[in-house]
Amino acid sequence: MHEFPVMPLGPFNIDISTTVAILVSVIVTFLIAKLAVRNLSVDNPSKMQNFLEWVVDFVQNFISSTMPANRVKPFISLGMTLIMFIFISNLLGLPFGIVTETHHAHENLGITQELLDEKGGHVELAWWKSPTADISVTAGLALIVFVIVHFLGLKLNRKHYLKHYFHPFPVFFPVNIIETISKPVTLALRLFANIFAGEVLIATILMLGWYGTPFLAAWQAFSLFVGGIQAFLFTILTMVYISQAAIHDEEH
């Protein structure tokens, strides 16, 4: 498998491919959104504006399926950002990869002599991947969701939010704590595992050489689908968690 270049920067170890991928995803997402709203028009929207409005409608609809319609509005921006960023991140690693080969130790890229020896003096460095194929990144996203969910729960719905830890009986407290922690963990792992598996399989198919081209095409198409599904899942689960923690319906 490929190694990923890690640059030690003072006390930090910066994963270059991940950092680059995150930045590219952010920039691409922002550029797409910015292009879509370039010439905003009320009665004559451009194609891009129509597309983004369709995304807004879509996001609004599936958020409405998780919480009362009148509470949806503040979360549309969050849902849009999540789904667009994660979808673009998921696709980033699909079309191509950048791999360099090195036979020398590069301390400032994390290639130590030991690693080189271990790999038989030959290390392949992958410079390009989906940021969501890195557990550190998906953990970051899940952590953001975790913070938002519990902050909103405490802020908007304190009584019921705190009560739900002891529901239905106080002895369930440990179970509820496990559930609370498992939510962001599964969120992060699910997204990471799906995208990472996709990239691993792409790398594996690439080893087949030219014979693998049809498989690669099929798998890339499937990865496109998986990327969309995972982005959607992550976003809707976020909304479900927010709804569970922060929105208290009168009827239960």
Next chain:
Amino acid sequence: MGWHWESTVIAMVAFGLLYWLLSKYAFGPLFEVMEKRRQLVLEQMNTAESSRKAAEQQMEEQKAALQQARKEAYEIIEQSRTTSSKQAEEIVQTAKSEASRLKDDALKDIESEKNKAIAALRTEVGGISVKIASKIIEKQVDEKSQEQLVGQYLKEVGNK
């Protein structure tokens, strides 16, 4: 591949930044425009509704006006019919009274003419009889009796 907490921090910061940027520069204006469009559609629907109502009302008014006009026309015709029949009656009445007046006048004229003729005849007859009488008297009355007659006459005149 491994765990790098730096990547986590970078991802979180990048996502936060992206959220802020998108909210401010992309979604904010987009939501505003969508809201504006919603308002516009609502407004247009209201306008359509009110104009439909106005049209209906106008239709109603026009119908009423037409009905009114029809009624007025009928009234005018009715009025003229009564007026004309009344006038005809009047004309006939006038003609009748005129005719009777003319008849009366003619009768009166006839009467007066008759009376005149009678009077004239009487005078004539009187004159003739006087003449006849005087002719007879000329032959029979003598001087004396004539004198007596004249005297009587004068006396009669003096008495009057």
